[in-house]
Amino acid sequence: MSPQLETVAWPASYGEHAQPRMGFFTDTSVCIGCKACEVACKEWNQIPMSMQGFTGKSYDNTIDLGADTWRHVAFIEQKAPARVVEKLPTDVTDGASLVDCAARAQAVEGGVQTYQESDGFRWLMASDVCKHCTHAACLDACPTGALFRTEYGTVVVQEDVCNGCGYCVPACPFGVLDQREGDGRVWKCTLCYDRLKDDKEPACAQACPTNSIQFGELSELHERAEHRLARLQQAGQDKAQLYLADGDDGIGGAGAFFLLLDEPEVYGLPPDPVDTRRDLGEIWAAAGAAAVALGIGLAAAVFGGQR
Amino acid sequence: MSESTSYHGQPLIKEPIWTWEIPCYFFTGGLAGGSAGLAYLSQLRGNEVLARRAWTGATVGIGMSPLFLISDLGRPMRFLNMLRMFKVSSPMSVGSWILSASGASTTLAALNAWTGRFPRSARFARPAAALLGLPLSTYTAALVANTAVPVWHEARRMLPFVFGSGAALSAGAAAVIATPPEHAAPARRLALASAALELASNEVMKKQLGEHGEPYQRGAPSKFSHLTQALIVSGAGLLLRRGQSSRGAAIAAGSMLCAGALSARWTVFKAGFQSASDPKYVVEPQRRMIERGERRGASRRVSQVREVQLDKGSPATAPLPLSGS
Ligand code: SF4
Numbered sequence: 149m150s151p152q153l154e155t156v157a158w159p160a161s162y163g164e165h166a167q168p169r170m171g172f173f174t175d176t177s178v179c180i181g182c183k184a185c186e187v188a189c190k191e192w193n194q195i196p197m198s199m200q201g202f203t204g205k206s207y208d209n210t211i212d213l214g215a216d217t218w219r220h221v222a223f224i225e226q227k228a229p230a231r232v233v234e235k236l237p238t239d240v241t242d243g244a245s246l247v248d249c250a251a252r253a254q255a256v257e258g259g260v261q262t263y264q265e266s267d268g269f270r271w272l273m274a275s276d277v278c279k280h281c282t283h284a285a286c287l288d289a290c291p292t293g294a295l296f297r298t299e300y301g302t303v304v305v306q307e308d309v310c311n312g313c314g315y316c317v318p319a320c321p322f323g324v325l326d327q328r329e330g331d332g333r334v335w336k337c338t339l340c341y342d343r344l345k346d347d348k349e350p351a352c353a354q355a356c357p358t359n360s361i362q363f364g365e366l367s368e369l370h371e372r373a374e375h376r377l378a379r380l381q382q383a384g385q386d387k388a389q390l391y392l393a394d395g396d397d398g399i400g401g402a403g404a405f406f407l408l409l410d411e412p413e414v415y416g417l418p419p420d421p422v423d424t425r426r427d428l429g430e431i432w433a434a435a436g437a438a439a440v441a442l443g444i445g446l447a448a449a450v451f452g453g454q455r
Numbered sequence: 456m457s458e459s460t461s462y463h464g465q466p467l468i469k470e471p472i473w474t475w476e477i478p479c480y481f482f483t484g485g486l487a488g489g490s491a492g493l494a495y496l497s498q499l500r501g502n503e504v505l506a507r508r509a510w511t512g513a514t515v516g517i518g519m520s521p522l523f524l525i526s527d528l529g530r531p532m533r534f535l536n537m538l539r540m541f542k543v544s545s546p547m548s549v550g551s552w553i554l555s556a557s558g559a560s561t562t563l564a565a566l567n568a569w570t571g572r573f574p575r576s577a578r579f580a581r582p583a584a585a586l587l588g589l590p591l592s593t594y595t596a597a598l599v600a601n602t603a604v605p606v607w608h609e610a611r612r613m614l615p616f617v618f619g620s621g622a623a624l625s626a627g628a629a630a631v632i633a634t635p636p637e638h639a640a641p642a643r644r645l646a647l648a649s650a651a652l653e654l655a656s657n658e659v660m661k662k663q664l665g666e667h668g669e670p671y672q673r674g675a676p677s678k679f680s681h682l683t684q685a686l687i688v689s690g691a692g693l694l695l696r697r698g699q700s701s702r703g704a705a706i707a708a709g710s711m712l713c714a715g716a717l718s719a720r721w722t723v724f725k726a727g728f729q730s731a732s733d734p735k736y737v738v739e740p741q742r743r744m745i746e747r748g749e750r751r752g753a754s755r756r757v758s759q760v761r762e763v764q765l766d767k768g769s770p771a772t773a774p775l776p777l778s779g780s
Contacts, residue, residue, distance in 0.1 A: 205463040212465055222462060285603065291548035292536040311536045312529015314472040315547045318602040318731060323468040332529025378758035389754040397753040412754060413738045416462030420741035420752045424601050424608060425544060431611045435546075435597040438615035439589035443492060445623055445652075449645035450496040 151370050152395025155282050157297040169301030170344060171403035172353065172361060173369035174275055175376055176415075177388065179360040181207060181273035185219040188355035192340065193218065196328070212416070213276055215328035218337040219352045222415050224272035274415050275352070275361055278303065278324045278337035279392055280403030283423040286316035286325055286336075301366070302339040302403055310334055321399065321421035339403070366403060376407055385409060391417065398422035460742075461734040468603050470731045473724075476523040481595045481720040482625060483523065484554070485618060486713075487516030488588030489626025491561050494568070495585035497641060503568075504638040505630060510565035512629040513584065517561045520554060546598040550591075557591050560584040592622030599727060605737060606730035607723075609667040613660040617723070620656050621716045623649035628690070628712035631698065631705050639705065643698055646712055650691040653719060654684065666740060670729035671722070679722040686715035 159166030189195065198216035200209050206223035213220045284303045287295040294309035295316060305325075312332040316325045325334045340350035348354070353363035362369060373390055380388040387410050392402035398421050412419045461467075471477075494509035525534045538555065542548040560583040567577030596618035600611035607614065627646030631639055657680075661668045670676055690711030697704035730736045745752040 205465075208463070211463075214469075224462065288542075288544035289547065289601065291540070291542060291545045291551060292533075293540045293542070294536075309533075309536060309539070310530070311533035313537070313547060314527075314529065315545065315598075315602075317469045318471045318604050318607075318727070321468060321603040323466060326469055327472045327529050334529075374758045374760045377756075378760050381756065381758060387756070389756045390758075391754050394753075394755060396751065398750070399753075408754070411460070413460050413467075413734070413742070414462065416465050416467060416734075418467050418737055418741055419754065420745055420750050422603070424603055427608070427611055428544065428601055431546075431597045431600045432543075434600075434612045435590065435593045435615040438593040438596070438619040441616065442489070442592055442619040442623060443586075443589050445619075445649065446489065446492040446496055446626075446645065449623075449627070449648060450493065450500050450502075450641045453644055454640045455500055455502050 151366070151393060152282055152401050153301070153366060155284075155297055155301055155400075158299070158301040161297075162299045165299050167299045167301075167344075168365040168367070169403065170339065170364065171280060171302075171366040171369055171405070172277060172339070172350070172363055173373050173405060173407070174277065175360050175362065175373070175407045176272065176274035177360075177376075177380060177385070177407060177409055178358040179221070179273040179275055180358055181221055181223055181271070182357060183221050184355040184357060185275050185352035185361055186210060186217070186221055188351040189219045189337075192343070192351035193338070195335075213278070213322075213324050213336075214326035215331075215335040218277065218335075220276045222272075222274045222276060224274075224410075224414055226270040226272060226410075272409055272414065274406065274408065275356075276415070276417070277352070277404050278339070279322055279399070279405070280337075280339055281423065282395065282400030282402065283425060284399075285319040285321060285423045285425060288423075288425045288428075289315045289319035291315060298341055298344075300339070300341075300344055302341065302344075304338045304341050305334060305336060307333055307335070319424060321418055321423065369405075373405065373407060380407070380409075387411070392421075398426070460738060465734065466732050467734045467737040468731050470728045471602075471604070472529075474527055476527040478717070478720045478724040480520050480523040480527075481618065481724070482621075482717045483516040483519045484595055485516075485592045485622030485716070485720075486625040486629060487513045487520060487557065487561060488590075488592035489622040489624075490516060490629060491557070491564070491584040491588035493626050493630060493642065493645060494564070495581050498568070498581065500641070502638060502641065505634050505642060507568045508633040509626065509630050509642075510561070510568040512626065512633065513561045513588070514565040517554075517558045521558070524554075546594055546601050550594045550598060553587055553591050553594060557584060557587040560587060593619045599723070602727075603737075604727045604731045605667045605740060606664065606670045606726045609740075610660050610664055613656065613663055614723070617653070617656045617660055617719075620649050620652040621719050624653050624687075625713055625716040628709040628716065630709075631694065632709035632713070636699050636702055636705050639698075643694060643705075646694060646709070647691055650687050650712060650715070653716065654687055657683075657719065657722075667730070667736070670726045670733075670736065674725075674729055676722050676726040676729055679718055679725055683715050683718040683722055686711050686718060690715055 208223045210217045280302045294306045310333040325336045349363040353361045392405040395401045490509045490513035494506045497506040525531050537551040560580040563580035564584045593615040596614040599607045630642035690708045694708035744750045
């Protein structure tokens with residue numbers, strides 16, 4: 149399945165002002181958990197502090213995405229036997245003998261060994277963000293039009309319109325949006341809409357030292373991601389998977405998609421997120437039928453007996 | 456499913472940020488919607504005593520509804536933004552318009568019923584209020600069903616009928632309270648029938664929910680669910696036995712039934728929070744659907760390229776050029 153780029157409002161409603169759809173490819177296999185993205189995001193977007201204190205949940209002290217955390221680095225500690233890289237692609241080893249350590253060194257250099265493994269133990273680290281869904285439930289649910297689709301195909305909340313009704317919060321299948329305390333409105337990643345307008349990449353992508361966060365035209369990112377997946381699979385990372393890269397998933401694919409080294413739920417991501425709009429026809433039909441039934445019931449009660 | 460398949464036990468979706476005002480609104484909206492229909496039809500049948508009281512019930516309900524809703528907003532001063540657009544994709548937007556139109560027509564009809572003023576506009580306002588009251592009573596179910604919260608979303612076919620029964624129950628019960636028993640026969644019929652339907656539709660919903668229905672079995676939702684049943688069963692019993700002969704008994708029974716309808720809305724509300732707060736309610740059903748092959752999920756392990764190119768896709772060796780530069 150090839151990725152679906154078109155959304156309901158993009159590019160059609162922008163006409164000649166439409167820009168290429170921009171997004172993030174977050175390659176978690178090279179994330180080192182430095183949280184530079186979290187810090188850069190906070191700084192650039194002037195997001196209030198969100199101290200959770202020491203959570204005891206590995207190195208994660210921000211815990212989840214929310215009004216005051218727009219990039220969140222997850223830390224997963226797994227007991228796993230050291231993985232020996234056996235099936236290195238020949239072009240990486242360049243025909244050298246497959247002595248274990250040499251292969252490993254090569255692998256690290258070539259970027260197919262992740263930085264996340266050591267003996268008997270595996271770190272998974274991943275920087276999470278709003279997915280900028282192709283079919284964004286938050287945007288459809290928003291009654292005021294505060295949430296809108298930009299000319300880059302991203303999903304942004306207008307803080308001067310949002311009245312804090314909170315409908316987008318449970319609508320998002322990823323739990324991205326939340327209400328800011330003391331402010332009342334909801335906030336989330338804007339994919340640095342302001343920077344995009346200035347031809348700059350988003351703050352997190354610029355700050356990421358390993359290029360785990362890659363920013364660019366979505367179509368190009370998809371191509372990179374496929375190659376990266378192929379290499380990791382070839383190198384024996386058989387659980388490596390692209391998440392939200394396809395147009396036929398429950399949200400029509402995402403503007404921010406991921407390369408994961410384990411199942412999505414391990415990272416706190418739903419394995420099969422669905423845009424609730426998909427079922428809205430059915431929902432309206434049921435509400436309409438129930439309204440008719442209520443009318444019939446009322447009439448039966450009033451006319452069906454003594455006055 | 457073991458602990459390890461969640462991220463430190465963290466929820467995957469956010470609990471709603473809605474507070475106590477919202478289940479109260481579900482109740483007052485249903486009260487208003489059901490009462491308007493009851494009032495209009497009673498007027499058609501020639502029962503003016505009942506009709507006037509039902510119009511009052513509708514006005515009370517429709518008057519309190521916006522107060523609850525506005526008070527729940529994070530930015531109450533911006534409540535008018537609710538009418539900034541009309542979006543069919545957003546039950547909350549559609550509902551805001553229904554509530555506004557319903558409020559205007561109900562108030563007018565009630566004014567006319569009590570004072571006789573505005574006879575000409577009331578001729579249109581009465582049927583309009585009665586008709587708008589129907590979707591006003593059920594759209595709130597569409598609103599909560601149209602979320603990612605499993606216990607609401609998976610109940611999307613049944614939930615509007617549950618809310619509709621609740622609206623009829625509160626309208627009937629409120630009219631039983633306010634109307635002298637000799638004029639309240641239709642209200643009693645409505646209250647009794649909808650009490651049975653409310654209980655039955657709740658059970659059907661929980662049954663249809665299957666594995667998604669577990670939040671109803673524990674904690675606050677389970678407590679509210681028992682409270683609902685107790686209130687409705689005893690209220691209906693009292694109404695059936697003494698509602699016709701004793702005004703006092705009718706008032707007591709109607710109050711219990713109203714409380715039961717409110718408690719029923721509270722049960723559904725609380726179940727949503729429970730369903731959202733535990734990652735297993737989100738992950739497990741999704742995972743099982745994937746395992747059964749009913750859905751493909753959002754992940755893919757097979758790359759669409761066969762030839763691995765060294766210069767593509769390796770972040771360590773190929774930093775990405777900035778866009779536009
Ligand atoms: S991830 Fe959530 S907040 Fe982001 S676009 Fe999708 S539905 Fe909206």
